[in-house]
Amino acid sequence: MSLIRHEPAHWSDAVRQQAGAMLFGSLELPAGAWFPRHTHGQHQLVWAARGVAAVNVADAHWLLPPTRALWLPAGVAHRTGAVGKTELRGIYADPARCPVHWSGPRMVLVRPLLRELLEYLADQLIDDAARQRAEAVVFDLLEPVTVTPIAVPLPTDPRALAVARALLADPTDQRTLAGFGSAVGASERTLARLFRGECRMAFGHWRTQARLRAALPYLAEGMPLEAIARRVGYRTPSAFVAAFRRAVGVPPGQYFAADTRPTDRSL
Numbered sequence: 001m002s003l004i005r006h007e008p009a010h011w012s013d014a015v016r017q018q019a020g021a022m023l024f025g026s027l028e029l030p031a032g033a034w035f036p037r038h039t040h041g042q043h044q045l046v047w048a049a050r051g052v053a054a055v056n057v058a059d060a061h062w063l064l065p066p067t068r069a070l071w072l073p074a075g076v077a078h079r080t081g082a083v084g085k086t087e088l089r090g091i092y093a094d095p096a097r098c099p100v101h102w103s104g105p106r107m108v109l110v111r112p113l114l115r116e117l118l119e120y121l122a123d124q125l126i127d128d129a130a131r132q133r134a135e136a137v138v139f140d141l142l143e144p145v146t147v148t149p150i151a152v153p154l155p156t157d158p159r160a161l162a163v164a165r166a167l168l169a170d171p172t173d174q175r176t177l178a179g180f181g182s183a184v185g186a187s188e189r190t191l192a193r194l195f196r197g198e199c200r201m202a203f204g205h206w207r208t209q210a211r212l213r214a215a216l217p218y219l220a221e222g223m224p225l226e227a228i229a230r231r232v233g234y235r236t237p238s239a240f241v242a243a244f245r246r247a248v249g250v251p252p253g254q255y256f257a258a259d260t261r262p263t264d265r266s267l
Contacts, residue, residue: 020131021097022138024122025090029053034081039074043093043100045142046070047110047118051086052220055079057105060149063216064107065256066115071106071142078105083217089118099139106144114141148249150213152206153199159186160194167207171214172233177203208243215244219252228252 023042029051037056046055047069055062055070056079062070063083072078074095082088093100110118117138121131152168155161163180167173178188186194195203211232218228229240244252 020121020128020135021094022121022135023090023092024118026122027088027090029082029086029088031082031084031086034079037077037079039077040072040092041074043074043095043098044072045089045091045093045108046072046080047089047091048082049087049089049115049119051088052083052217053086053088054081054083055105056081057149059151059153060105061152061213061216062105062107062149063220065220067110067256068145069108069110071100071102071108071144073102073104076105083220089122091118100142102144105149107147107149109143109145111141111143114138117141146249147255148247150209150216150248152209152213153201155194155198157194157198159184160191160198163191164206164210167210168214171207171211172231174233208247212244212247215240215252216255219256225252 026049034054046053046064048064048066050066053064055064055072057072057076062068064070080088117134120126121134121138126134154164162184163177166180166183175183176188177191181188181191184191192203195201195206199206201209211234214232215228218231225237225240229235229237232240234240234243241251241253244255248255
C-alpha cells in the first residue's frame with residue numbers, strides 16, 4: 001500500500017469561488033494508493049469514473065466501482081484509496097448551497113444519466129447558468145442504496161490481533177478459535193472474550209465480516225459467485241449469498257448492479 005500525502009488542496013478550497021455549488025477535479029491513482037485519514041469543510045461525493053475506489057470511515061469499509069459513489073458529509077474523517085488503477089473524481093459541494101442534508105455517509109447509485117452529468121460538469125468551460133441547472137439535476141439524482149457497510153474492527157491485544165491478521169491474509173482459513181489459540185498462546189475462551197470486548201462482536205460475526213469485505217473486490221470485478229465463495233472461505237455459493245444478505249441487506253449480485261432500485265429515499 002502506498003500513502004499519498006494529501007488530496008489536492010485547491011479542489012475543496014475552491015468550492016466557494018465557483019458560481020455553482022459543486023467543484024470537480026480528477027486524479028489518477030495507482031493500485032494500492034491511499035490518502036491518509038482527513039476531513040473536508042465541504043460535502044464530498046467519492047466516485048471513480050474508471051477503476052474501483054475504496055473508502056474507510058472508522059471501521060466501516062466501502063468499495064465503489066463506477067456504478068456506485070459515496071456521499072460524505074462535511075467533517076467526516078475518512079481515508080480514500082484505489083483497489084486497482086483508478087480515475088478518481090474530486091467532487092465537492094458547498095454545504096451552504098447544497099440541498100442534500102444526510103447526516104452520515106450514504107452509498108448512492110450512479111445510473112448512466114448521473115454519470116453523464118458528472119462528466120459534463122467536470123468541463124470547466126460550461127457557463128454559469130448551465131452549470132447551476134445541471135447541478136440541480138445531479139442533486140435530484142442522488143439515490144441512496146440501503147446497504148449496511150461492512151465493518152471489520154481490529155483488536156488491540158497482540159494474540160487476538162494475530163488471529164485477525166491471519167484471517168485477513170487468508171479468509172479461507174477454517175481453523176476454530178481453539179486452533180488459533182494453540183498458535184498464538186491463548187485459550188479459546190480468552191480469544192472469544194477479547195474479540196467480543198475489543199471488536200464489539202463475537203468472533204464468528206467478525207470472521208463473517210472479514211470474509212465479506214474480502215469478497216467486495218471480486219464482486220466489483222464481476223467474478224462469478226461460485227469462485228468468490230471459494231476464495232473467501234465458503235463451501236457453497238448459497239452459504240456465501242445467505243451470509244452476505246444477512247450482513248449487508250442485499251444479495252451480492254445486487255450490491256454493485258447498475259439497475260438496483262434503492263429502497264429508502266429518506267434523509
